[in-house]
Amino acid sequence: MKTTAKILNGLLILFLLVSCEKDELESTDPNLLNSANSEASENFNNGMIKSYSSDVVIQWNELLSQSIDNRLPQPAEVKIYVMVTLAMHDALNNVVPKYETYALDNSEVDASDITKKNIHTIADAAVSKAARDMMAQVFPPSTATADALLNSILSNIEDSDLKTRGIAIGQEATAAILQKRSGDFPLAFAGYPLYTEPGEYRSDFMPWAMANPPVWPANAVYAPNLGSLTPFGIESGDQFRDQAPFPLNSADYIKDYNEVKMLGCTSCPARTEEQTEIGAFYIENTSSFNNRVARALIVQKKLDGWEAARLIGLIEMSQMDSYIASFDGKYHFNLWRPITAVRLGDSDGIDETTGDASWTPTFTTPPTPEYPSTHSYNGGAAAAVFRAYFNTDHCDLDLISPYNLPGTTRHLSSFSQMARDNALSRIYIGYHFRNAIVVGERQGGELGKYVFENNLREIKKLK
The missing domain is CATH 1.10.606.20 (Vanadium-containing Chloroperoxidase; domain 2)
Incomplete structure (x- = not known):
């Protein structure tokens, strides 16, 4: 009997301890839980972003370089560079917010459905559309080659809602920058x-x-x-x-x-x-x-x-x-x-x-x-x-x-x-x-x- 009582008492104590731990966990400050979830989400996003190579960004950068390098007065050239590069940056950071943007707000972006498996789909589409649209706007002579690269990249991405969303993000990034710089005067x-x-x-x-x-x-x-x-x-x-x-x-x-x-x-x-x-x-x-x-x-x-x-x-x-x-x-x-x-x-x-x-x-x-x-x-x-x-x-x-x-x-x-x-x-x-x-x-x-x-x-x- 004494042995049985000890076992029962031990089980009761264990039950109470577990119950107390559960109660303490359930009563944890919501802000702390949100902080922990936010940190976990941030770590996940960082790992996912790290899986996205710079290949497409470099492809567009090289095309831009081939199109304008040392062909224009220096201030005119750099104005094109900054507009195109910021469009690519803003597009990516409206796929998954990692950095501040220049023009397209990313404070309300929901990236919960982006994973390592599909990040290239949406990111490649967003970067490419943003770069192509901006190049066509700020340096029209580059439109044909930009169209060719855009079509090449998009043709290798399977049609999906994410691809469509990426294209839309690229358009929005370019539009936001053009709107922000709408008061710029020509350099001459x-x-x-x-x-x-x-x-x-x-x-x-x-x-x-x-x-x-x-x-x-x-x-x-x-x-x-x-x-x-x-x-x-x-x-x-x-x-x-x-x-x-x-x-x-x-x-x-x-x-x-x-x-x-x-x-x-x-x-x-x-x-x-x-x-x-x-x-x-x-x-x-x-x-x-x-x-x-x-x-x-x-x-x-x-x-x-x-x-x-x-x-x-x-x-x-x-x-x-x-x-x-x-x-x-x-x-x-x-x-x-x-x-x-x-x-x-x-x-x-x-x-x-x-x-x-x-x-x-x-x-x-x-x-x-x-x-x-x-x-x-x-x-x-x-x-x-x-x-x-x-x-x-x-x-x-x-x-x-x-x-x-x-x-x-x-x-x-x-x-x-x-x-x-x-x-x-x-x-x-x-x-x-x-x-x-x-x-x-x-x-x-x-x-x-x-x-x-x-x-x-x-x-x-x-x-």
């Missing part, structure tokens, strides 16, 4: 006042200054209003504008003047072979160059589709905003280019700046004021985004020049090195004084950091 050549004081930009000294309607009028500059365009990731065009260029009678300006005069002309004997190569290597448009770097890193680091779209979106956002910010500074300070400064060096009122009326830069100088250097601004911004994204300044890339130095390879060991060489190139081709590249690279770095920290962030970090 425009007539410019003919300034005559030493240090002021002189459009009549620029090789582009000839009248050639309707592309550009006499004494033209490019996009003098670009600094007032609504940015993509920063607050305003003048957000990072700070110091003015050196006064012409300062020792700093005189030093910069003599440096570019000695290193930036077509036949400057003081320029080394290495400097000549750097100048030509980085002459291409920064949006296409940094896009190519991003694509190489996506493959090297094996980024998934969501990560790839976000990286390229941030890079091109930083590139477009760098044009806006640097052009704000250019037309605010209105400093003359080296080609004007050197040719008028004997009439600038400064004894230490000996002029040379035949001095010619290595490449044709762009038709915009000098300070700050846009190229340096863009390089600094891209380096800052890459550093923040990968949480390191180190990289290990071999880049091949596809344009001015076909087949020439330069090795990059850090993003800072890339930004610095990119900036120095503008001295070696006679486009800029050193102060313009130093300030441009610094301000660009500040801009890139701001873009990364305030745009397309991982959603869980916002809670």
